[in-house]
Amino acid sequence: MSEWLDSAIARAQGIDDWLAPKRAHALDLLAKTSWPTRKTEAWRYTPLRPVERSTAKAITDTVTLLPTAIADFSAIELVFANGRFDASQLESNLPEGLSVSLGRDLTEAEQSAALGVFSTIKPERHIFGLVNDALAEDVLVVSVAEGVQIDQPIRISSLLSEGAESHTRVQVNLAAGSSLTVIEDVQSHGDSLLTAFVEYQVAANAILEHYRFALQTGNNIAIGGSHFNLLDHAKMHSTIVGFGSDLSRLDTDIIHAGKYADAKLNAMYLLDGKELFDLHATVEHASPNGTTEENVRCIVADRARAVFNGRIHIHPDAQKTLAELNNRNLLLSDKAEINTKPELEIYADDVKCAHGATVAQIDKQALYYLQTRGVSRARAQVMLNFGFINELIDLMPNAALAEWVRPMIRERFLQMEVN
């Protein structure tokens, strides 16, 4: 057991609100769960020492933190500052059919609906998911009414000041035939600790465009998850861009609960220094005729470590599923490390599933070619690295976001210490 966990449990016991039954359940499970070690499969390559050492504390003073501005881009801003939802930054005139409110402000009927789906998408949650269940106080519920297309994206920002520990939690419900774009953004400073989970219920024929940016670096800890439940003919397109930190862990879970659902996931992470980034992407095909396409690319420099676990699970009834996972990794340094595990678990016969994983360094011939054209070696490295990632940036449906991310990635490549 860790001191941090003991303290989290103690703090959770003092909270009494509409989520009480869920919190009690999470605490129950926590009592039965042991602190992950190297022998815990889900944390095999991700040591939790940074959490054990962290000095981050919950901050109760209200502070105003502003999300980064993005050129040519305006979103409905949902801002969490040190775990507290900052309602003052939410625009007052929300588009018709979109509702945003704190769980505690919902009517009893709405609360019971929210409770009904709370923490249901991923039944076996890891220890930090449970801590989030128990400790996230300002739980936000975002709903889009049936058939409504919301054009303006919403951005959920989890912002942390130095030394802060916070837990954010959002539930997003897309009713049948609706559509929405959601950006999850994390920005933290200094020695901080964040758990941030968002659960998406995507009803029949609804369309979700999703982004998660984990661009914080340094000695902070960010553990989070995006969980998606897709009903009949639902569609989702998700893009994840991550830089590492002392400990960055993200669990993406996509459940094909309805038939003919379609999921696309493009993830890229670029690690430098002593950073660690761990992406666990799980896709559960529980119904027939679903399709999944995943592209995960990773570049690791210096002493950084990358972890990827890509699991595709086809349940017995999920006939006619098409699922593909492609994982490509580049190692730039002798001290860098990549651990990847693409898994297939298949219980239906009429399916087509494939995964591929490669680990290598930049193609020497390509490097040589550029050098013969007068490009310096260092610059050629950056060009090739950038090209490797740029293919996925090009697939981002939102051009403004792509243009925002591209220079940041270029900057990072320039900084990466290349041997």
Next chain:
Amino acid sequence: MTEQIDKALAREYEAGFVSDVESETFAPGLDEDVIRRISAMKGEPEWMLEWRLSAFREWLEMEEPDWALVDYPKVDFQAISYYSAPKSMKDKPKSLDEVDPELLRTYEKLGIPLIEQQMLAGIAVDAVFDSVSVVTTFREKLEEAGVIFCPISEAIHKHPDLVKKYIGSVVPKKDNYYAALNCAVFTDGSFVYIPKGTRCPMELSTYFRINEQNTGQFERTLIIADEGSHVSYLEGCTAPQRDENQLHAAVVELVAMDNAEIKYSTVQNWYPGDENGKGGIYNFVTKRGICHTSAKISWTQVETGSSVTWKYPSCILKGDNSVGEFYSVALTRGRQQADTGTKMIHLGKNTKSTIITKGISAGRSNNSYRGLVRMNPGAHGARNFTQCDSLLIGDQCGAHTFPYVESRNPSAIIEHEATTSKVSDEQMFLCRQRGLDPEKAVSMIVNGFCKEVFKELPMEFAVEAGKLLEISLEGSVG
């Protein structure tokens, strides 16, 4: 002090030895006494007994692994008898007439000669076999080449230095739960030593040792290929073997010195249990080889038997330029469960490994590939290619892939691919169009699916393996 202990141990020996030499089988149960008695039965030297006992003490502290995707009633290790002498003639079936006709039909389909049928069915084969025995001729030929090929119990006496040096050097005593158990209680197995620069004049097969085959459920094999030598070793056979032991926990260790090459082929077709999976063999095997500079180890396996398989033949590529290969066909049907794969640990520079696996699941079975490719920091220029293909026949079976890929060297290249699909309707249609019945069509398609692996098997083995697959798939189609 040591003297006293030695004396004490010796006393227990005597007691155990005398009282048990007449009985054929030890009473069920496992404790240090049982191990002392096994060792005494074999007349083993002191160091061997000590080695067994220390393994046993380690084992007591260990836990049974539960990470594999297999589900079976736990083994009661105290309910097993750890030594049974060869059955006496009177207990065995007298002729093929007394043998299960189903078994005989399989033998016939596989085209196994009558004399071998009798051996496999466990019939009391008398001097007739020995007098015509090819074994003797083979032995002479091997001796001429300086090759040692004998039961490991014999090697412990005749070549103690070699055994002492290498046993447990590739699979350490406490490597895993079943390996530790094997160290403590192994009864027999094969020992092979190929001298420097020697190419073993023939393929070594457990067939040749068939008259000494009662190696029991805890088999131990040690193969040492000295510098620049070459050996091909065949284990098992395609025919379903009669076996009373449910738990098999074998250990195989291969040592390939500089420039040596070991090719190890296995065909495993033990009893898979009835349609509910009852009574089948548990096959929990640890197989590992170490390659020194420019050495090569190639594992080829065709796994069709056993109710539960837990097996990961592996290569430690220690020397620069060494090569590891793993080719596998695993077919599960009925209620069989197989969790099998390999580990390739790249330590040396320019080491290369290739993994090709073909999993076929039918009936209500589950078939998993579990593998590890690790590039350590020193593995400059190392290369791995992995391809895992799974074929599903029927909608109640499962096919799974769990590859672990770990790289700590930027100049190493790893490629992993896996696909899962069923026999395609187009392929079936094409075959049916040409007049093949569905069963024949599936067997042909499956054979094609496995071709990459079969071509790695010694020829006669490959032919048998193809037939074996065909027979195993009977009734799985439609």
